[in-house]
Amino acid sequence: MTEFLDLHSRTSKALRAAAEAGMQRHGLHLGQNHLLAILWERDGRTPGEIAAAVNVTTPAVVKMAGRMADAGLITRRRDDRDNRLVRLWLTDAGRALRGPIETERRVLEQKVTENLTDTERGHLMSALAKVYQSASDLLGGTIPAG
Amino acid sequence: MTEFLDLHSRTSKALRAAAEAGMQRHGLHLGQNHLLAILWERDGRTPGEIAAAVNVTTPAVVKMAGRMADAGLITRRRDDRDNRLVRLWLTDAGRALRGPIETERRVLEQKVTENLTDTERGHLMSALAKVYQSASDLLGGTIPAG
DNA sequence: CCGAGATCGTGTACCGGTTAACGACTTGCT
DNA sequence: AGCAAGTCGTTAACCGGTACACGATCTCGG
Numbered sequence A, B: 001m002t003e004f005l006d007l008h009s010r011t012s013k014a015l016r017a018a019a020e021a022g023m024q025r026h027g028l029h030l031g032q033n034h035l036l037a038i039l040w041e042r043d044g045r046t047p048g049e050i051a052a053a054v055n056v057t058t059p060a061v062v063k064m065a066g067r068m069a070d071a072g073l074i075t076r077r078r079d080d081r082d083n084r085l086v087r088l089w090l091t092d093a094g095r096a097l098r099g100p101i102e103t104e105r106r107v108l109e110q111k112v113t114e115n116l117t118d119t120e121r122g123h124l125m126s127a128l129a130k131v132y133q134s135a136s137d138l139l140g141g142t143i144p145a146g
Numbered sequence C: 001c002c003g004a005g006a007t008c009g010t011g012t013a014c015c016g017g018t019t020a021a022c023g024a025c026t027t028g029c030t
Numbered sequence D: 001a002g003c004a005a006g007t008c009g010t011t012a013a014c015c016g017g018t019a020c021a022c023g024a025t026c027t028c029g030g
Helices: A003-024 A032-041 A047-054 A058-070 A092-096 A098-112 A118-140 B003-024 B032-041 B047-054 B058-070 B092-096 B098-112 B118-140
Strands: A074-078 A086-090 B074-078 B086-090
Touching (some): A003 A098, A032 A058, A032 A086, A047 A086, A086 A092, A098 B118, A118 B098, B003 B098, B032 B058, B032 B086, B032 B092, B047 B058, B047 B086, B092 B098
């Protein structure tokens, strides 16, 4: 029963583990690369902005940023104009990871899909997109019907 | 970049959230249904057995079992013959959830794949299976090459 | 029969994520 | 000017998962 859900979650776990292993080769933990990717694109963003971009809650970003600051990948600095805001800046170490991490990620994507033909890959992407859409709709439709 | 990985993880998150919502309607947390499913099939298993069956580490099962025992879904009892072993037994409350939870899960699977034709669903399953295989191979292949 | 090793559950310390509560700071309106 | 309301980051308490260390217990060989 629930063939698809089971297969998907098993796949999810395997991919997660593979990604984790790949990231750890560069001293990163899973998820931190997403945060870095945002900062690579543009420095000095706030936790809230990053959270929205990565589709995660703000506290998650705050905690992760704390660990990454301890690890010397980024620094936290208060905004001068609006003192509520905190802005995250890359350190040289954080900036230096860009190339290696992006490569690592590309390689993983390639390895994981290497047994698929182009057609299969296309089917997979479009079907997955539909599932994603349905699942998102399900979540959004939770509030109504008062 | 990394189209597939991104789409998959987004889908994963949406499915996870949807499953969580569904389970909470019955007072369960995500993941607990897997543990219950094992016990529904056969009572009195050990944390180690369950961990292997669900493909999770033993401490994860121990912690979850603790919470579920507190919630009155299962009870823990030491094995008489081998005192190292602990066996988990369903309470009436835990047993009663079987029908509702299995239905909930089937409904979710159906809703999430309802926009797929049979062909699409078949393609999705087989492609996902290949990805799963590749990812698993990647993990297994971490040790060698000394 | 007894000690070395294997086995098993548990505790601790992590990571990543969530929701809810909180305090500090801005803004907007009177 | 000053206060109410909104915005923002942080903290705390959860859940699920991992790796690692530990102590209790069983088993098997001498």
